[in-house]
Amino acid sequence: MKKQIHIIGSGFSALSASCYLAQAGYSVETLEKNAQIGGRARQFKKDGFTFDMGPTWYWMPDVFEKFFADFGKKPSDFYQLEKLDPAYKVFFEDGTAITIPGTLKEIYALFEKEEKGSSKHLATFLKSAKFNYDVSINDLVYKPGVSPLELVTPTTISKITQFFSSIRTQVRKNIKSPKLIEILEFPVLFLGAKPSTTPAFYNFMNYADFGLGTWHPKGGMHQVIDAMVSLAKSLGVYFKTNANVDSIEIDDNKQVKGLYINGVFTPSEMVLSGADYHHTETLLPKQYRQYSEKYWDKKVFAPSSLLFYVGFNKKLDNICHHTLFFDTDFDTHAESIYDTPSWPKDPLFYASFPSVTDDTFAPDLKEAATFLIPLAPDLEDTPELREKYFNIIIKRLEKLTNQNVVSDILFKESYCVKDFKADYNSYKGNAYGLANTLTQTAFLRPKIKSSKIKNLYFTGQLTVPGPGVPPALISGKIASNLILKHDSHETTI
Template sequence: MTAATRGKVCVVGGGIAGLATAALLAQDGWDVELLEQHAELGGRAGSWSAEGFRFDTGPSWYLMPDVFEHFFALMGTSAAEQLDLRLLDPGYRVFFEGHEQPLEVSAVRAENVARFEALEPGAGQALEAYLDSADEAYAMAVDHFLYTSFEEFTSLASRRVLLKGRRLAPLLLKSLESFVAARFDDPRIRQVLGYPAVFLGSSPDRVPALYHLMSRMDLADGVLYPQGGFSTLVDAVAGLAREAGATLRTQVEVTAVLTEPPTRRGARATVRGVSCRDASGQERVVEADVVVGSCDLHHLETRMLPAELQTYPERWWARRDPGPGAVLVMLGVRGELPELAHHTMFFTRDWAANFDDVFDARQVPDPASSYVCRPSATDPSVAPQGHENLFVLVPVPADVALGHGGVDGSGDAAVEQVADAAVAQVAAWAGVPDLADRVVVRRTVGPADFAADLNAWSGGALGPGHVLTQSAFFRAGNASTKVDGLLYAGSSTIPGIGLPMCLISAELVLKRLRGDRSTGRVAAPITKEAAR
């Protein structure tokens, strides 16, 4: 559509991708209405409060700050104007099974080089080369692979990509695990460099080596935190969407995508809006020229469309990897916990078996590696004075049969057992023997909760994992091939999972509606005057 024919857009889902899509399209001159089934916006980036504690229930890492900055610039503002960002130092702390001393990752690249060198002679110089390669790979990704819908493949045939081809091809054909192992011997270093695969919903032996670019974000760029928690990011994006003119409605469940049949043989159906149900149970139709599904793609395709109009039917999903599930444990703890950094990892010795259990055997690892966020180390607003806020994440299979979580141990037995083991692990490895006795608030979340609350395919915690066959142009596209005007955003589609990728997915919707097939970022800021 041209600027002169912009019309009505209905965005399904009020997570960060849906909110960003609503903001960008409203800023570009569209009439936007967003529908969210829950009472609160945010989706996976949710929030839960109890007894003076406030927990982020989803994303807790602020990485790729340039992506956030670009999004805010498109909206005519900046991250500094919208958020109170703090640089974490250490960026995170890692406890390794069988080693008494943890490793701290600094906010300064040179310090990380020195720490790696102390673990393994020669590792410092190897890390410098590794991070230089990560810088190059990241620049390549931003310029050619992240900000494109792959509607045409001229981007892959550009002179620069072809010149880099000899280095790019091996990064796609070998695993991150083998790429790291060829450069470092110390298992602790290998684990630190392999762990970013978990952010990608996979494991180091399953993601392409190209994703070593992730290490530049924590080892060179530093890790940030928005004071007040990630709900402040949700609030900021929602506020910008409203300022741009978007209407954001909560407690409205979309039940079907409505279409018009093709007008001639060989043509495709055309979207005409959605049917939905509000909190009172009243049914209504929202007419729209464009529908953007930013909810779980499996749910939209297999539940909101008839079989003949599904681009991604059940048989397509049967051949795909849902990524990991997770057991989340939110703990309010009496007293201080200086043994833990803002971000702390607990890595088991048998690294490969841990991932095999999650992705192949589809059983809960024992022992399991885990991640703990202690935002109260940085942000006094998330816990009462004299208390700490802990968010624990244990990767498990994406399997709804593991069950639901609950408050104060009321969740299903398998979920509570995982939570108990994680608390015991933190207590033993970090040297906090009375941790369990100091817990005053506890809530767990299991894979069945992700499925029930977020319609997450298979109960996955993040979205489809970034194995090679689910990365870049192999990932689900952001437009229906059966229904004109039906587009997609969010972690299920390109470019992938995580907050930065969701922001980019929103920009890809904007580019597709503009007919922009370039591989670069949209020029900032977007102005309604220019759109008209």
């Protein structure tokens, strides 16, 4: 008889794990508290417009390929992928913009035009970034975070200084142009930390950016969710939506004996939580929680976000599919997130205009836009504050792109700290998980296997390897491998 496992949540990491565990012969039931599968990668539709509610960037395509290959599939079996060219556009404080092309050759030319000699430094930087990427993706990120010895290899020992130097120090060593510096420091935002506190080893994100490029699945990131759900169902995974887990019940042998789901008890042989790690532990009796409230409060969390999903009654000018508005001071905004948590005075923001590339996102001659302002977690969140910041960014959009858009807004919907808490039980309303700082890397992150309960495991952005969609896919594989290893060991005893 198949061993049963319940998976809490249906985001990327939970879906990944469900596929691996079903393939290994487990009877898998996935429990999603919301009406729609996908966790943060849900979709919002209104009046013919479509919006990816969470992730909008498709980076590191090789990780997606590896995932589907593990099941004898390819991404192209499920969705159509297009490399974006240009990749994205960045607006700066002086009102000018730089558009990042889709090929490395063109990127070198762009750098050289902006700062003579910089293309040579960029080539050296990217050589190091590619090496680190290969080391990370082929080895380190698939480690379960059980022991510090996982990080000790001849390669990492040779690169040890990169763990004690920052991305910022490395980037600014040779590049002097403020604009090029911001472009090179920007990818670490996907890691949820400041360039000044992110180890230089993480420059592999720059290789993901320039070396591998920016891609778009036609129909949006939710197409990847649909693909994973389709794969999971073909492997026998059962999905239950509107299934809120109220508590996790533990027996006298320190094992999960079942779950209360919408107030009804369901026996369970094993549980893997892809839900918020902190929240999952609050579902346990206090004596079985591994980490205290003090522990969580001291952790450096990646930002929360204020998001707007906006339908425009016309096509917009001077924008790209991905557009970054870095026309205010980066460090000042970062301080308001990490150092003195507060609403930023002059926020940087990001905008996704997927209908520039993909006509499935908006009706003909109209534009779909998602705006995102990174924020400190747990800030006061009111309708008045949301409206204030929407007006700030729309005025800047109009000024920088030289057009009027306010009168062409058909509708807007907002999403912020309160919503992250309500929909995802997200700790302090964070959007991305724990920041990838040196003291929160690998074995220093919360553990995948509970140290207090024999058959309880965790996956997702608060454990290894960290925030982001590709790491979430990997986290699901790591968690499933750990379950298989422990299960196999117990079977042989």
